[in-house]
Amino acid sequence: MIQDEPSAFSYQRVVFLSRDQVTSRLMLMADRSRETAMKIVAADFIRSCLEREQFPRHDLSEVAFVGRSNVGKSSLINSLLGRKRLAKVSGTPGKTRILNFFQVRTADLRLGSFYLVDLPGYGYARVSKSVRAQWGPMIEGYLTGRPCLRGILLLVDARGLERHDSTAFEWLREAARPLIVVATKVDKLTQSERRNRLSAIAETLSLPEACPLIPYSSITHEGRDELWRAIRDVLS
Numbered sequence: 001m002i003q004d005e006p007s008a009f010s011y012q013r014v015v016f017l018s019r020d021q022v023t024s025r026l027m028l029m030a031d032r033s034r035e036t037a038m039k040i041v042a043a044d045f046i047r048s049c050l051e052r053e054q055f056p057r058h059d060l061s062e063v064a065f066v067g068r069s070n071v072g073k074s075s076l077i078n079s080l081l082g083r084k085r086l087a088k089v090s091g092t093p094g095k096t097r098i099l100n101f102f103q104v105r106t107a108d109l110r111l112g113s114f115y116l117v118d119l120p121g122y123g124y125a126r127v128s129k130s131v132r133a134q135w136g137p138m139i140e141g142y143l144t145g146r147p148c149l150r151g152i153l154l155l156v157d158a159r160g161l162e163r164h165d166s167t168a169f170e171w172l173r174e175a176a177r178p179l180i181v182v183a184t185k186v187d188k189l190t191q192s193e194r195r196n197r198l199s200a201i202a203e204t205l206s207l208p209e210a211c212p213l214i215p216y217s218s219i220t221h222e223g224r225d226e227l228w229r230a231i232r233d234v235l236s
């Protein structure tokens with residue numbers, strides 16, 4: 001049930017909407033809020049890479065997006081950059097099997113230009129063993145051998161941690177880079193559910209106070225300004 005704005009007759013119209021209507025309203029609000037506090041001057045897909053030798057050479061900083069397959073990494077990149085299809089989004093888990101590099105230029109004097117790196121998702125069972133065996137070394141090779149990597153975003157589903165999420169968190173803490181945990185798809189939770197689920201995530205991960213946990217929705221763009229602030233802190 002959604003309450004419309006008061007009409008000219010000074011009573012509140014109460015309108016019952018179907019789930020589809022609610023979703024399309026959310027998307028309309030999202031379109032209106034496409035303008036973000038962070039001004040993106042340019043955002044370009046640079047290259048897909050399978051191996052270290054292919055990684056772009058530059059003197060900018062990089063921020064990596066890590067998380068299980070289908071958690072919403074590519075959608076988050078599009079939402080942050082205010083672009084619809086810069087990073088490929090798919091309903092089929094395991095879509096991104098390569099590292100994708102995006103160069104971003106902002107009008108923010110502290111941030112300037114930098115790279116976002118969309119890493120392949122971990123732990124999707126239906127992908128063949130040989131493909132999965134390739135993923136680990138590929139992700140590890142990038143995270144441990146990339147001096148320009150300034151920060152890591154670990155994405156977990158706001159509805160709850162899944163297999164491999166805690167291991168990934170522990171492992172990423174060892175990578176000795178600032179870590180931001182992003183709880184994705186928060187639009188799928190009610191206000192009361194989200195409080196419980198977010199505290200459960202923080203508790204299970206034993207999240208240190210210095211590590212932000214940011215609820216995010218790539219549909220409504222909720223959390224975007226907060227996440228940009230956290231990225232700016234990491235990069236500057």
Ligand SMILES: Nc1nc2c(ncn2[C@@H]2O[C@H](COP(=O)(O)OP(=O)(O)OP(=O)(O)O)[C@@H](O)[C@H]2O)c(=O)[nH]1
Pocket residue numbers: 067068069070071072073074075076088089090091092093094095096120121122184185186187188216217218219
């Ligand atoms: N409701 C909702 N759906 C989302 C959100 N973010 C992503 N999705 C959906 O989740 C699915 C997977 O999104 P992707 O962005 O492709 O996920 P990914 O982590 O890049 O997946 P891989 O490339 O397979 O590792 C798509 O169907 C998206 O539309 C969100 O914030 N809210």
Ligand SMILES: [Mg+2]
Pocket residue numbers: 073074075088089090095096118
């Ligand atoms: Mg992806």
